[in-house]
Structure formats: structure tokens, C-alpha cells
Amino acid sequence: MKIVGIGDSLIPENYIKEGFKNFEEQGVKVETIQWRLESYKELQNINLMVETGGSEAYEPPKYIFDAVKDADIIITQFCPITKKLIDYCDNLKAVGVLRGGYENINFQYADEKGIIVFNTPGRNANAVADFTVGLLISECRNISKSHLNLKDGKWVRDYTNADSVPDLADKIVGIIGFGEIGRKVAKRLAGFDMKIVSYDPFFRGKVLDVEMVTLEKLMRISDFVTLHARLTKDTEGLINKDLLSLMKPTAYLINSARSGLIDEKALYDALKNKKIIGAALDVFDEEPPSKEYPLLTLENITVTPHLAGGTKDAFTNSPKLLAAEMIKVLTGVKSRYVVNKDTYSENTNSCRKL
Numbered sequence: 001m002k003i004v005g006i007g008d009s010l011i012p013e014n015y016i017k018e019g020f021k022n023f024e025e026q027g028v029k030v031e032t033i034q035w036r037l038e039s040y041k042e043l044q045n046i047n048l049m050v051e052t053g054g055s056e057a058y059e060p061p062k063y064i065f066d067a068v069k070d071a072d073i074i075i076t077q078f079c080p081i082t083k084k085l086i087d088y089c090d091n092l093k094a095v096g097v098l099r100g101g102y103e104n105i106n107f108q109y110a111d112e113k114g115i116i117v118f119n120t121p122g123r124n125a126n127a128v129a130d131f132t133v134g135l136l137i138s139e140c141r142n143i144s145k146s147h148l149n150l151k152d153g154k155w156v157r158d159y160t161n162a163d164s165v166p167d168l169a170d171k172i173v174g175i176i177g178f179g180e181i182g183r184k185v186a187k188r189l190a191g192f193d194m195k196i197v198s199y200d201p202f203f204r205g206k207v208l209d210v211e212m213v214t215l216e217k218l219m220r221i222s223d224f225v226t227l228h229a230r231l232t233k234d235t236e237g238l239i240n241k242d243l244l245s246l247m248k249p250t251a252y253l254i255n256s257a258r259s260g261l262i263d264e265k266a267l268y269d270a271l272k273n274k275k276i277i278g279a280a281l282d283v284f285d286e287e288p289p290s291k292e293y294p295l296l297t298l299e300n301i302t303v304t305p306h307l308a309g310g311t312k313d314a315f316t317n318s319p320k321l322l323a324a325e326m327i328k329v330l331t332g333v334k335s336r337y338v339v340n341k342d343t344y345s346e347n348t349n350s351c352r353k354l
Contacts, residue, residue: 001029003030003075005020005319006033006067006068009039015319017032020075021323022323033063033064036063046058047078048287056080059082060079060085064085068089069090071091074089074095076097094116095116096119097119097120100122100230102119107340124318129185131304132181132254132256135302136173136226139254139278139279160300164277169194171224172194173186175226176218176227178198182228190209194224196209197210199215224251227257236261237260239253239261240263248276253276256308271298279300281295281302282306329344
């Protein structure tokens, strides 16, 4: 069996090689190749193409094809795995994606070919959860705004929320999406003595001190609303004009997930007309946004350039997390990282192909 890992500027090939040592210890050959791009900006542009146009929007260069031709397993973070590349591989049985999303994989075609697809849910959950708390506090306490003013030589103490700057204790935070990241956000904000409610139609189970509520109720009662849902056809534009109108005028909206979850025009109108008091965003419909981007012209908003998941620990640990789950199939143990579970034998607890 042979694994080929495709490194990029965020998770270079040596991270993959190190992370998949457990496979080498089982006698599996592990090779890696670096996806050579001119800059991080080029990687961002390709990733945006894939997120908006699907996995077939970009074809990897020939040297990638040649490197993976005889691979049984391909490991990738952002490099697309297209129909053409899948067909080029003679032995391909599985693809492992080093992040939660797998938009860069032609999943439908891989599944049709009986190729198992693994993702790495929650690989940057700590990073995003930490950042979300930072966004929340920065916006309601005007940390980034006052920093910018002081750097500009201005001593400003009154901001648009001057009459209602809150303590966090006893405030209600509504968490939309209660997966790995949402649960970690809840744990962190509970440490500030906040009351936690959540909306997630797919969550099963109970969590101490977290009340599961309808989306409408969450929007009505929350002092802070933070988004951690996956972007799908069903969740695109989830936070629309009607839901924003349910929020308290003193409430804040935080988004460190995907911009597509929010109707940006509706959010702009709500902030511009002071229907809600503020927002903090790490993601935008257009990245990078121009200086004239409507949301960036507002005073009652904190913005950051898609930084939430980008820590060294998240990138270093991703291959280790994925490898620990993927190796389970060699011993017939179920892996929760399998995306196309029908290709994974439920009866024998083993993968049909590996």
C-alpha cells in the first residue's frame, strides 16, 4: 500500500510525512510532494475558485498527477482531486482531506468509483473557538477600534455602543451549529458565566447547561449570536432579513464560519440602521474586500481577514488527527471521519477497499 501526501503552503509536505508515521510503522509506504504555488495569495484564489465553482474549477499541474498515479491513498488539504485525476490513478482506494470541508474533492465521482473519502472535522476547532471569543469581546468592548484610534493619535472612549457596553456574565449567547467548534465555543463562554443556548437540527444528545432551542427563539433571546454551521444549500443565506429583525437592538452577531451563512446586504442594513448594535466578521462574500466594501464602511463592526482557523498548532496537528482515524480501517475499526459511510462496511467494521 502506498500513501501520497500533497503539501501546500499551510500544511507543507513534511507535516504530512511526520503525521503519517503511524502508517509507515505498519509497513505502508508514505511519499509526499509539495504543490508549488507562487504565493499564499495564489492558494487563496484557487481555494475561492473551488469553493464557488466546485472541485473541477481547477486542474492540478501534471507533476501532481505523476506523483499520485500509483497511490492507494491520497492526502490533501486544498489541492483539488478532480475526475480526471481520479481516473489517472490506477490503485486509488481512499482520499483524506486535512480539513473539515471537502469541496476540493469530486466527491460524487469518488463515491461512484467506490473511493472512500475522509475529512478532518474539528481539526482547527480550538483555533476557531479561541478566535470567536476574541471577536466577540473585541467588538462589544471596542478593543480593535480603540487600538486603531490610538495608533492614529486619537484618544477615543465613546463608541456606537457607549450607552450599553456589556459585561459578559449572565448574558445569553446563541450558538448556531453545535458541532466540534460550537461546543468548544460554549465551553469557553461558560467560563465567563454566560448562559448558553444553541440551535442545531442535527445535534443529538444533551449538554449540561446548554439549552437547545428553535432558531427563531435563539435570535430573539440572545445578546450575542455566533455562527458555527456548515455552509450547504440549506444553510446558504440562513441569517436573513427576517431573522435579523428578531434580534435585540443591543445584540451582536459574530461570524467566524462562512460568509454565505449570512445575507450580507440584510446585515449591512441592520447595522446601518442600528437594528442591532454590532457585528464581528472574519469572512466575507468577496475576499479580500475592497476599502469601499459596504460592511467595512460601518462604525459598529469589527473585521478580520479570514484568520480564525490559522494557527500553527492547527496545521501541524491536522495530519496527526487524520492519520489516527484513517489507520483504524487497517484493523477493522470504524472511523468517524469517513464522509461516504455507505462505502464503509458497517457490518464488518472494516473498509471494503483497504
